[in-house]
Structure formats: C-alpha cells, structure tokens
Ligand SMILES: [Zn+2]
C-alpha cells in the first residue's frame with residue numbers, strides 16, 4: 001500500500017491547506033515542464049497521486065481506513081496538465097503570467113550565424129575582413145508597425161482583442177483555466193486591415209549588408225565571434241539579435257596548424273643531409289634561414305621559435321616546426337654511381353648488415369610518432 005502522507009511529506013493530521021501547500025511545492029520542483037527526466041517524472045506521478053487522494057475528503061477518509069484507490073496501479077495521474085495550468089489552479093487563474101493579454105507585434109530578432117573563410121595568415125596575425133550578410137532590417141515604409149501608412153487596424157472579434165482563447169476545464173484541481181493563442185489574429189488581438197506593401201505587415205524587410213569585422217589573432221576553425229546587435233531586426237522593428245561569425249581557416253599549401261604551432265616538412269637531398277646546408281624558407285614573418293646540420297636524419301625537426309600563430313588569449317606565439325625528410329636518389333648516371341660505390345667502399349658499407357630494432361624503441365617511426373602525437 002502506498003504511503004501518501006510520506007510521498008507528500010505531510011503529517012497524518014495535515015490540514016487541507018498544508019496538503020495543498022506541500023503539493024504546490026513538490027510540483028514546482030518535479031513537474032516535467034520544470035524538471036525533465038524520468039526520475040522527476042516518476043516522483044511527480046507519485047506526489048500527484050498522493051495529492052489526489054489526500055485532497056479529496058472522501059478518498060482521504062477511505063484511505064485512512066485502509067483502502068487505497070491506487071492499489072490497482074492506476075497510472076498517468078496528473079499528466080496532461082502543464083506546469084502553468086497547475087500553478088494557475090492554485091493561484092486562482094490568470095495572474096499576470098506570460099499568457100496574459102494579446103501578444104506584442106514587437107519581438108527581439110533572431111541571432112544569425114555566418115561562416116567566414118580566412119587564410120592561415122589572418123589567423124596568425126588577425127586582420128580586418130569584409131562580411132556580406134543577408135539580414136532583416138526595419139521597414140522604411142511603415143517604420144515597423146506593419147500597416148500601410150494612413151490605415152488602421154481593427155479588434156479581433158473572435159478573441160475580442162485578448163489574443164487568446166480561454167477554456168475552463170473541471171479537474172481534480174478544481175477549475176483549471178487553459179488558454180491558447182487565437183488563430184484568427186495570431187495572438188495579436190488586433191487585425192491589420194491594410195498590411196504594408198513593402199514588408200507584408202512584418203515590419204521589416206530583408207536586405208544585404210556589408211560590415212567590417214576585426215578578426216582577432218589566434219582564431220582557429222570553429223572559433224565563434226559574437227557581434228552584439230548585428231543579427232536580424234525583430235518583428236515590428238524589435239531589437240536586433242546577435243550575429244555569430246564562425247571562422248573556418250583555409251588549408252595552407254605549406255603549413256599545418258596544430259595548436260598554435262605551424263608544422264611544415266622539407267625534403268633534403270641525401271648529400272645535404274650528410275654534409276649540412278643552409279636553406280631559405282618562407283614564413284609569415286618573411287624568409288628565414290634554416291640551418292640543416294651535418295648528419296640530419298629523416299624525421300628530425302628544426303624549430304623556429306615564436307613564428308607560429310599568436311595565442312588567442314594572452315600574448316606570445318607558437319613555433320614553426322620543420323620536419324626533415326631525406327631523399328635518396330632514384331636515378332644515377334654512371335659517374336654518380338661510381339662515386340657512390342667508392343664512398344660505400346670507403347665506409348665499409350658494400351655489404352651492409354642492416355641494424356634491426358623495435359620501432360617502439362625510437363628510430364624513424366618513433367620520431368614520427370612523437371612529432372604527430374596529438375597536441
Ligand atoms: Zn512595412
């Protein structure tokens with residue numbers, strides 16, 4: 001048998017007022033409109049059953065004598081009433097709620113989201129970008145009120161200007177007043193007799209607008225820049241929403257970004273890797289000298305400090321990291337082959353053994369793995 005007093009958290013001698021108060025408190029906490037989720041829903045069902053029994057003098061007397069009207073497992077109690085229906089029932093109908101009165105023709109505009117493609121260089125240093133957006137602005141003909149200038153509007157005769165249709169339902173809560181928006185006037189209460197030709201009564205028109213955007217240094221693909229009040233104007237010339245600009249950084253032919261570091265790879269002839277060399281490399285800070293050390297291996301890295309992407313928050317910049325790849329010649333003429341054979345002879349490498357190792361212990365694979373480890 002259910003313990004309705006415990007479910008509702010009231011004493012066995014609780015007054016009808018106590019019971020009502022306890023249920024209102026529980027509904028505030030547990031109603032699915034307020035607290036979605038299966039656990040709260042289950043609890044709400046329980047307290048609603050408890051309220052149904054304890055708030056009804058007859059049912060309560062029977063229950064106190066040992067008969068449980070829900071012992072058969074009736075379900076679904078308390079459902080079908082919205083949270084505000086229940087609150088209305090307790091507060092005596094239409095207090096100053098959001099449903100009271102016709103709805104305003106003026107509303108805040110929607111936020112807008114646009115995508116902006118930028119080059120990697122813009123992400124490194126930031127920059128100014130022009131952005132063309134299709135958006136809604138206030139109608140110049142009717143100045144937002146939606147009426148053809150010089151015309152008026154009339155009161156909706158279906159809802160008599162209230163903008164909503166009220167219905168009274170009898171239920172365990174007593175009389176519950178429910179309201180729905182009036183379909184005839186769309187909830188406005190007034191009907192515009194001659195809608196503005198320019199905006200068809202919406203009070204705003206669509207237009208194309210260009211604005212200049214400061215892209216901060218350090219942005220990356222997916223970064224969103226918020227421009228307050230640059231979204232679309234609301235109906236009836238309502239305040240504009242915000243514009244969100246989502247950045248997408250184009251692929252760069254040389255650099256791959258990881259965090260704020262820029263990675264590149266350079267192919268070196270075998271001879272340069274062995275003898276050392278000096279190379280010139282184009283970076284976003286101009287040409288830089290790359291000092292290739294004697295005996296450079298495939299997978300070695302050279303770091304150019306502070307030439308990467310500016311940190312979005314806080315100063316400083318990432319690095320440019322160059323990965324070397326040693327190229328073995330594939331075609332040799334007679335003289336080159338002769339020279340290499342002599343070199344092999346001098347180095348005792350005519351019949352090399354090959355040194356075997358587990359790739360996990362380092363070597364080329366290990367270096368690559370370390371270099372590409374997620375960061
Ligand atoms: Zn207009």
Ligand SMILES: [Zn+2]
Nearest residue numbers: 156159182185
């Ligand atoms: Zn109406």
